[in-house]
Amino acid sequence: MARRPARFLRWGRAIAGSALLAALVLSFYFPDSSWRFAQYFAKAQFGQILGAVVSLGSAASLALFLFYALLTKVWGRVFCSFLCPLGVAMELVGLLRQKARPLKFRRSPRSFWRALIPALALFLFLMGVTLPFGLLEPFSVFSSKSFWLDVPGLVLALALALAYFKGRAFCNCLCPVGLIFKILARKTRYRLEVGPQCPRCGRCEAACPCHCLDPGEGGVEYERCVLCLRCLKACPNGSLAFRRSAPAQSHSPSPALARASGSAPTSTPALASAFASAPASFPLARRSFLRQAALVAVAGAAIAAPELTRAQTILVPDETPILPPGALSLAHLNAHCSLCHGCVRVCPNGALRPATRGGISLIGKPVLDPYRGFCQYDCVRCAEICPTNALLGISVEMKHYWRIGLVHLRRKECIVVKNGTRCGACAELCPTGAARMEMGPSGREEPTLYRPLCIGCGACQKACPVRPVSPIWVVGRKYQDAMASRPIQNHGADIAMTEDFPF
Amino acid sequence: MKRRDFLKGCAGGALALGLGSPFGNIGAALAQEAPFPDLVAARGENLPRMFDAALTALGGLSRFIQKGQTVLVKPNMGWAVTPDKAANTNPELLSHIVKNALNVGASRVYVFDNTCDNWASSYRDSGLEAAAKDAGATVAPAHDSGSFQEVVNPGALYLKEVELHELYLEADVIINVPVLKHHGGAKMTAAMKNLMGVVWSRGSLHWSGLDESVPELLLYKKPTLNVVDAMRVMLTGGPRGRGDSQYLACRTLIASADAVACDSACAAIMASAGIAQPGYVFNASQRGLGVSDLATLNVQRLTV
Incomplete structure (x- = not known):
């Protein structure tokens, strides 16, 4: 193939990827005007829609999932350097590094160990323990807010540091989405291949941040390739190019390598080979030991996962936290939330934040803190942005009778009762009339609760001037539900004046 | 001796001018100019026309705004609800007042409110940001x-x-444009209570009691003119309004330089619909911040 299309591909990818990344960052910082962009971006993320796909949550997610699978089957891991925000960021870091002090990469052999961490994270995610997946899923790594001594920030720093010193190691060693793409990209319609007129200059190998390219014996190990296309730029005569795969040799190493290792690992079953065969230089006994160890690890995880799932429903905090509207229950949120914190970012009142307490299951999941802000009555942004269906998309109309918490009052600590102050801030903010000012035992109008009307938005707690502990507060519902009856609507005509000017 | 007497006289005169009238010196100067009413109430179907009629009776907006002055128009846009709920000032009225202020020579007109609901939603949903x-x-x-x-x-x-908001401190002229409605905490919100939107720490007003602290919003600076939108008055479920809120078809606009007098008239409207009186109106007049006894004022009633 000629060099012109290759250059166009490279620059096209770099510019489009950077533009998307910049737009995403902007929409994070200006959520009020542009949060819809973050919503569509999150919902287009392969790792995020997995949550919606495993629960058969939405047809659109399923269709998108199939589209990405097809795309990968045809072209390889197009997603990884184009739509993945972390991938694009790592490419930018790589670009900086290459400008400053170019790294020379060397092809590294295939290794089973690369698949271990992402496979475990993915497995636990499918079993309903989402914390490891959330810490490694690239969109979540990129977008999540700080919690727990800023673990997400550390993972992001690690990914970018790896990009600076080791190339795209994160994508092949830690990223659970990368693992799925790896499996899909084992056989593709088109692939990068070294042509016959290759001068064996080695420049492509030195440029490859995935360590998956060797113009000599190894060829291109396409499943590890994230299509950064640096090799295309490095190739002096265009002999490295996209070619239609020859069906028989689509994945097997070159005949020379097979001869050297003394075996032809072409008949490995799909799943086992997904974990990649052990390095070719290993003796046979050691390789089989590693395979057995992997099986033991997977089996161990399979046994441990239900226990962990059970543990995270037992380890509920003392007081049920207020979960965002649509989360249904702690168990539902736990099983689906990928910790992307899109909801935390778009909440107009800044009421949501990643939980910092409440056990391993709750940490990092979004909870509502009424002391920071309350849940706006006519807003369902968090439920709309959630890409994994951890928050079910409830409508604004439904939100008006969707109960996420219940109000409590320590009457004697209220300043109206205690000091005789005319306050009423809670009743002022309450959108449903669950807190009202009515004549009470104190002989004054004091906060009076109509708890069946409470939807748990926390406006009363936010408005109450008593600090640090408000005498009116909201406790989250263990199971969110809809009120038995809809809010009463007044459809009557306005009352007429008794006289024109009553003064 | 003569010079000292002269200086004493000057100081005394300035003091008398400054403190002599409950309205401050501007009010005193205006009171001498022409027999304008202290308070105008206009009834009708169209708020901008009612505003025009009321202001004509008060001597025109140019009586309150000099050429080149900066004007703050302070509506109630504290709630993220649509205009039909009457929890915020009517956008048509606000837009009309802003246009008139610019017409009589205001150099700039500012609009803001420290909202109760989320600010961006309140600015947008109330329709007031767009109107202004x-x-x-x-x-x-x-x-x-x-x-x-x-x-x-x-x-x-x-x-x-x-x-206080820096624009409230800086503006030469303040036009307070509240909406009259029921208020769960203070019983009623109109002119004085609307000034809570220029204060940052609203909690401190609740902490000290609304009846006591709301009048003190008039101490630092008083609005030049108050225009109360009492077109459709929320009688229950205020100040946010609920689905079951009841409304009074009041069709009134009240304008006065005295916020206390405005609130007194508003309280009378609420009382006519059976809503209890707020305590802060009486407290404000007790502290000499305005006149709550409408019988002692020159009140003009118009039907447009």
Whole structure:
């Protein structure tokens, strides 16, 4: 193939990827005007829609999932350097590094160990323990807010540091989405291949941040390739190019390598080979030991996962936290939330934040803190942005009778009762009339609760001037539900004046 | 001796001019000019026309705004609800006032409110941000403590230090444009209570009691003109309004330089619909911040 299309591909990818990344960052910082962009971006993320796909949550997610699978089957891991925000960021870091002090990469052999961490994270995610997946899923790594001594920030720093010193190691060693793409990209319609007129200059190998390219014996190990296309730029005569795969040799190493290792690992079953065969230089006994160890690890995880799932429903905090509207229950949120914190970012009142307490299951999941802000009555942004269906998309109309918490009052600590102050801030903010000012035992109008009307938005707690502990507060519902009856609507005509000017 | 007497006389005269009238010196000067009414109430179907009629009776908007002055028009846009709920000031009225202020020579017109609901939603859903911008006003943010400055409130018993919005401090003319409605905490909200939207730490007003602290909002600076939108008055479920809120078809607009007099008239409207009187109106007049006894004022009633 000629060099012109290759250059166009490279620059096209770099510019489009950077533009998307910049737009995403902007929409994070200006959520009020542009949060819809973050919503569509999150919902287009392969790792995020997995949550919606495993629960058969939405047809659109399923269709998108199939589209990405097809795309990968045809072209390889197009997603990884184009739509993945972390991938694009790592490419930018790589670009900086290459400008400053170019790294020379060397092809590294295939290794089973690369698949271990992402496979475990993915497995636990499918079993309903989402914390490891959330810490490694690239969109979540990129977008999540700080919690727990800023673990997400550390993972992001690690990914970018790896990009600076080791190339795209994160994508092949830690990223659970990368693992799925790896499996899909084992056989593709088109692939990068070294042509016959290759001068064996080695420049492509030195440029490859995935360590998956060797113009000599190894060829291109396409499943590890994230299509950064640096090799295309490095190739002096265009002999490295996209070619239609020859069906028989689509994945097997070159005949020379097979001869050297003394075996032809072409008949490995799909799943086992997904974990990649052990390095070719290993003796046979050691390789089989590693395979057995992997099986033991997977089996161990399979046994441990239900226990962990059970543990995270037992380890509920003392007081049920207020979960965002649509989360249904702690168990539902736990099983689906990928910790992307899109909801935390778009909440107009800044009421949501990643939980910092409440056990391993709750940490990092979004909870509502009424002391920071309350849940706006006519807003369902968090439920709309959630890409994994951890928050079910409830409508604004439904939100008006969707109960996420219940109000409590320590009457004697209220300043109206205690000091005789005319306050009423809670009743002022309450959108449903669950807190009202009515004549009470104190002989004054004091906060009076109509708890069946409470939807748990926390406006009363936010408005109450008593600090640090408000005498009116909201406790989250263990199971969110809809009120038995809809809010009463007044459809009557306005009352007429008794006289024109009553003064 | 003569010179000293002269100086004493000057000082005394200035003091008398400054403190002699409950309205301050501007009010005193205006009172001597022409027999304008103290308070005008206009009934009708169209708020801009009612405003025009009321202002004509008060001697025109140019009586309150000099050429080149900066004007703050302070509506109630504290709630993220649509205009039909009557929880915020009517956007048509706000737009009309902004246009008129610019017509009589205001150099700039500002609009803001420290909202109760989320500020961006309130500015948008109330329709007031769009209305003010279209009319030519500058819509300022008030959701960040950086826009507010702490001042010492002279003569205050409760709000001794209060954080006021910098535009409220800077503006030459303040036109207070509240909506009259029921209020769960204070019983009623109109002119004086609307000034809570220029304060940053609203909690401190609740903490010291609304009846006591709301009048003190008039201590540092008084609005030049108050225009109360009482077109459709929320009688229950205020100040946010609920689905089951009841409304009074009041069709009234009240305008006066005296916020206390405005609130007194509003309280009379609420009382006619069976809503209890707020305590802060009486407290304000007791402290000499305005006149609540409408019988002693020149009140003009118009039907447009």
